[in-house]
Amino acid sequence: MEHRLDEIDRRIIHALMDDARNVSAPTIAEDVSVSPGTIRNRIAQLEDRGIITGYHASIDFERAGDRLTNLFMCNAPVSERETVARRAQVIPGVTNVRELMTGRRNLHVLAVGEDTDDLRRIARSLSDLGIEIEDEVLVQNETTHSYAPFGPNDGERAETVTDFISLSGDAEVAEVTVERGAPIAGISLERAVREGVLDDDSLVIAIERDDSVLTPHGSTEIQPDDIVTVFSRGGVDEETIETFRGE
Amino acid sequence: MEHRLDEIDRRIIHALMDDARNVSAPTIAEDVSVSPGTIRNRIAQLEDRGIITGYHASIDFERAGDRLTNLFMCNAPVSERETVARRAQVIPGVTNVRELMTGRRNLHVLAVGEDTDDLRRIARSLSDLGIEIEDEVLVQNETTHSYAPFGPNDGERAETVTDFISLSGDAEVAEVTVERGAPIAGISLERAVREGVLDDDSLVIAIERDDSVLTPHGSTEIQPDDIVTVFSRGGVDEETIETFRGE
DNA sequence: GATGAAATTCTTATCGC
DNA sequence: GCGATAAGAATTTCATC
Numbered sequence: 001m002e003h004r005l006d007e008i009d010r011r012i013i014h015a016l017m018d019d020a021r022n023v024s025a026p027t028i029a030e031d032v033s034v035s036p037g038t039i040r041n042r043i044a045q046l047e048d049r050g051i052i053t054g055y056h057a058s059i060d061f062e063r064a065g066d067r068l069t070n071l072f073m074c075n076a077p078v079s080e081r082e083t084v085a086r087r088a089q090v091i092p093g094v095t096n097v098r099e100l101m102t103g104r105r106n107l108h109v110l111a112v113g114e115d116t117d118d119l120r121r122i123a124r125s126l127s128d129l130g131i132e133i134e135d136e137v138l139v140q141n142e143t144t145h146s147y148a149p150f151g152p153n154d155g156e157r158a159e160t161v162t163d164f165i166s167l168s169g170d171a172e173v174a175e176v177t178v179e180r181g182a183p184i185a186g187i188s189l190e191r192a193v194r195e196g197v198l199d200d201d202s203l204v205i206a207i208e209r210d211d212s213v214l215t216p217h218g219s220t221e222i223q224p225d226d227i228v229t230v231f232s233r234g235g236v237d238e239e240t241i242e243t244f245r246g247e
Numbered sequence: 248m249e250h251r252l253d254e255i256d257r258r259i260i261h262a263l264m265d266d267a268r269n270v271s272a273p274t275i276a277e278d279v280s281v282s283p284g285t286i287r288n289r290i291a292q293l294e295d296r297g298i299i300t301g302y303h304a305s306i307d308f309e310r311a312g313d314r315l316t317n318l319f320m321c322n323a324p325v326s327e328r329e330t331v332a333r334r335a336q337v338i339p340g341v342t343n344v345r346e347l348m349t350g351r352r353n354l355h356v357l358a359v360g361e362d363t364d365d366l367r368r369i370a371r372s373l374s375d376l377g378i379e380i381e382d383e384v385l386v387q388n389e390t391t392h393s394y395a396p397f398g399p400n401d402g403e404r405a406e407t408v409t410d411f412i413s414l415s416g417d418a419e420v421a422e423v424t425v426e427r428g429a430p431i432a433g434i435s436l437e438r439a440v441r442e443g444v445l446d447d448d449s450l451v452i453a454i455e456r457d458d459s460v461l462t463p464h465g466s467t468e469i470q471p472d473d474i475v476t477v478f479s480r481g482g483v484d485e486e487t488i489e490t491f492r493g494e
Numbered sequence: 495g496a497t498g499a500a501a502t503t504c505t506t507a508t509c510g511c
Numbered sequence: 512g513c514g515a516t517a518a519g520a521a522t523t524t525c526a527t528c
Contacts, residue, residue, distance in 0.1 A: 016304035057263035092395035
């Protein structure tokens, strides 16, 4: 009954962790070379076996009406931890609960509130359950990602984008590693812009090559393994990144 | 541009946080009494506005091949926190990163590893980024939930199930609050079983009423607001819970 | 695990307020 | 700009091999 996961299961998990809503069974099926029905069966099995426990949208509650996200780090007696964890989950505002194996702060409760008063209400609800709040912090940002080892193993494919900063307005700066076979590799910046390979709104502002940093000019050629810094006034979108990515 | 969310947006967010994959636009549309197309447009807007940031499957990695989930609580200089957070995200195995506003442990990194060696590799990767690991703990369990205040406001509808414990095998024990209008309310246990209202595999083992605990017999009648403890050898499924829930 | 028909849902374009 | 509507494409469901 305790079947191990095969390649199909792993790829399904990877795909659904990455995007649970907009990935269809046929899409995954093509990647793994089986029929869509098989993907569907496997997904149902993974759900039945309790491996896939749910699909949840991630929400930026700060943008969604100026709400606060707070992390309560709590102490619950080990013998009751599972029970109080379950009761904490249903407190209105609580969106995530982590039970930790050891330590004094063995219960992390993530909660969203309209304001600090609302968070106090949640704190009181936790206390009422016999949970001791050891520390609490506002959460600035949270991101969730797929489990890379379950992803496609096309070689050593490192992530292309190594850094990423949003500036005022829609402008963004991204640092990307140029892959072999990337559309922009081997041609000059001037030509890249002229031929539309590089977006008009994007500007290569630095090139890191062999541990030294070059200042790019029109005649500068981008090479594989260069780490280029790209500024884009309208935001660095997926299409721009593709320019630096191999096929 | 900074429009506040209306009831439609809130209900969409609630629905997608609860189940991002198996909820269709028409389903939500019916709940809110608008056309499916509108729901679709709103979802696209919420994504564009950066309020919905993604849809992720939740995976129980312990069941998925005996992997370990570990939480690294780290310290990153505030000035570099955003940058290192972004770099930490792409370390293979890292599935979640929380940036916290204040405190010494202002970066929580959740990572999955095949074994402790694998986790050490991830820890080393974090250190290489200049992140100081202050503490680390194995995660036993994690659950994610919808944001209740965005849910349907049909009265004060408290959660029916207040506690839930899995026993050996498939057996489970659940503690549920009986709602007004529930199928089982007002009839004796014996009759409930006879008429199929209560599952054959389910057994009411305790009734908490007015702060005292009753021992149930065949002639005992379940009343609204009773907190009943149900044991089921095959697992307490949604159908069983419905027995205690109002229409 | 694959196949095929039927129901549902999603995409897209178009119209009206 | 926002929501409703309708046609065609794609996906999911279900039974069957």
